[in-house]
Amino acid sequence: MLIQSIFALSLLAAPQDAPAAAPTLTPEGQAIETAIQAYAGKNNDERREVVVSQLRAQGFAPELAPFEGGNPRTGPRAGANVVITIGEGAKDIVLTGHFDAVPLADGTMSQGVIDNAGSVVALIEIAGLVKEQVEQTPGPFRYVFVFTDQEELGLIGARKWLEAQDKTRIAAVVNMDVNGYGETLMYGENVGEHSAFVLRAMRTQCAEMAFDCVAFPMYPPSDDRVFSAAGVPVISIGSQDAVGAHQMWLAFNGGQSNGLAEGFVPPVFQRIHSAQDTTEWVEGDDVLRTARFIADLALRLARDE
Template identity: 30%
Template sequence: MTTLPTALVGDAYTSTHSWDLLSDLVDIDNRMAGQEGEAEGAKLVKAAFEGHGLRDATITEFGIPGWWRGDCSLTVESDRTHVFDERYQLVELPGTPSGEVTAEIVDVGYGLPEDFEEADLEGKIAMASSLTPDGYGRWIHRAEKYYAAANAGADAFLFYNHIEGCLPPTGSIGEEDGPGPIPAVGVSKEVGDRLVRYCEGGAVEADLSVECRNEPTQSRNVEAVVGPDTDQEVLLTAHVDAHDVGEGANDNGVGTVLVSEVGRLLAEIEDDLETRVRLLVFGAEEVGLFGAYHWVETHDRDRVKSIVNVDGAGYSRNLDIYTHGFDPIGEAFREVADELAVPIEVSDDIRPHSDHWPFVQEGIAGAQARSKSGESGRGWGHTHGDTLDKLDLRDLRELAVGLAAGVVKLAERDREVQHKPVSEIRDATVEEGFEEGMRNTGSWPFDDE
């Protein structure tokens, strides 16, 4: 089977299943990893899998370092006293410890490695933009800026959004077994610009207060299968957890419902599938890819023919596939683009920051499926503004067709998708400039040989 039946495509383009499930997910309000809303979201997904007729729907729990948000505030002494304590102004970064810090704010600009080398941060509050300038050569992750500040002796960290009107950004900076070393908050571009202006006028003293709770908890993965009982299987994955400051509509409600919708479509053509397909929705992606790592550690990785992970797919209806150098995955989606006469951009770039990575770092053939936005950064993602009203059912329909068609091709019995030696993945990761940042955050997964 090489193309989707016309009737199935027509079904996808008139279906509301994905939108209905997405509406239910966002109405949970809080799907933070390890909290009750994430568990409720997993149950919704399992029920959807069962309703679509998928087999062996299960939920599997595993332990993670949990984090619960409290109150935070920033009081700044400039020409007068300014207090920032509203959620549209600042929010704690998940994984931050609680703390009270009184110190001078030091603006380190973009937060590039050289910016930290040039700054005196001992006992200070370091402040960095979420932007990495065009042409720098590699993207600097939030966590790298945070740990660079901590390693330089800073007592706290402010991470300000570079996109106007998109509210304060969140995102995990915790460690594998608990909170990070110093308190950290995200602030909006508007507050960040004001703080930069104050710093340009001279030394600025500030009081940062962060309250939160860090303790062990349980997250969960939910999965089901469709197709023949083969030795190998193709995985289509996403993550159900979301940051608690918004609805998690785009990140990653869209990915979750696309996995469910593709499963529904494949169930209609189950007898034509040539390899089993596993629909797999992870927990605890946003706080360290815990669900994906747990799955890889507890399953036979040799049975995975390939994985396509859907994360960051709500920006438009145009698929964007990052193959990590696994050319057969790219070839499959290029064929889909030709057959459906739709644009699908394929890149062999490395992207080590979502649930495909625990597979790819082991040499397992894996890709990330996103959609093209034409904008810098994640926009409303990781903010209060990640809400259902910014999404379009028509985008979900077209993305579901493209993903289903790509998965069907990857499931072809005669389509070989070879895994790679770990050394080859390591070399590609080094070549694309990720080594320094991953070492700085303690997430470098390869031996030093």
């Protein structure tokens, strides 16, 4: 869930052009796009079922972690996170991303593709990569993947999951929110001093892998806020095209003289939480590239911690 106050500006924004013709996909990228498309047009309970089905198809045994959620607007509402665990050890590297989407003003559901099915599918790909590595070289860490529910209602699923955990086990958390296209990675530095080693690992990873990474002194909130508030080391990562990432940086960190035209809204904010959050924006090879980066980051965090 990215910050919502900026959406009021979207009424002033010019209509978006149609997406450019997609380049030829690799077979792996096409598989990623197909997996993301499975979430479009479904309610949140159905989206959870897709998560479970896709995890099982990859050989995992997902567990449901039910909770009582909802907020004053919705009233009480049952939810359930989906969790898988890879490896054994006394410490955990946690990777998270929410699977729920938002209802739109007309009562229909957002397709929730960029926000956040792209991240969910990336996490499933990451789980497979991490599993391969752990099977080859077992280490002292577990890798816990938490697909959270009711993030869009106020980060509820992440909070409920963390409340049930021994926080001293958690070495680091990587949260993924708003992923689906673009080769530029964005991450927030406003995650507390306790997250310094996670940020250092991210910067090193960006340099060594020659990724275009943009650090945000102020980054929009997501499930990372739950972990940061609890003193758990965390980083939140999103992706988009280079121009969009820098426009978003200016919108959040550039102040009143940010150089953006009056009323301008970065394209990603015109898409998410709207009827524009559709599969036509997805670039499967970009999602795959991001997944491979974050899999390596998770393994690096285990080494660095």
